[in-house]
Amino acid sequence: MLKKTLDKLKSYTRRERMVEYEEERRRVNEILSKPSIAIRVELPPGFEDMREEFMSLEHDDAFLSAVKDLVRKTLLMKRLKR
Numbered sequence: 001m002l003k004k005t006l007d008k009l010k011s012y013t014r015r016e017r018m019v020e021y022e023e024e025r026r027r028v029n030e031i032l033s034k035p036s037i038a039i040r041v042e043l044p045p046g047f048e049d050m051r052e053e054f055m056s057l058e059h060d061d062a063f064l065s066a067v068k069d070l071v072r073k074t075l076l077m078k079r080l081k082r
Contacts, residue, residue: 043054057063 043051047054
């Protein structure tokens with residue numbers, strides 16, 4: 001019984017340390033890397049037959065370039081409105 005409890009406590013502390021490690025890693029990445037955002041885009045209604053093409057957009061350089069251009073234009077417009 002005691003061994004089982006000790007093993008449980010050891011695994012909990014490992015998990016706890018892993019959570020702390022992940023939080024620290026995230027903070028370091030925020031400090032050292034360029035700012036970035038992650039957005040979730042859902043397949044638009046009516047395009048269910050294009051699921052495979054939609055899923056491949058994540059790695060499509062032309063699509064990613066168009067999204068970056070859209071972000072740049074949006075930020076420029078917001079800067080001009082200030």
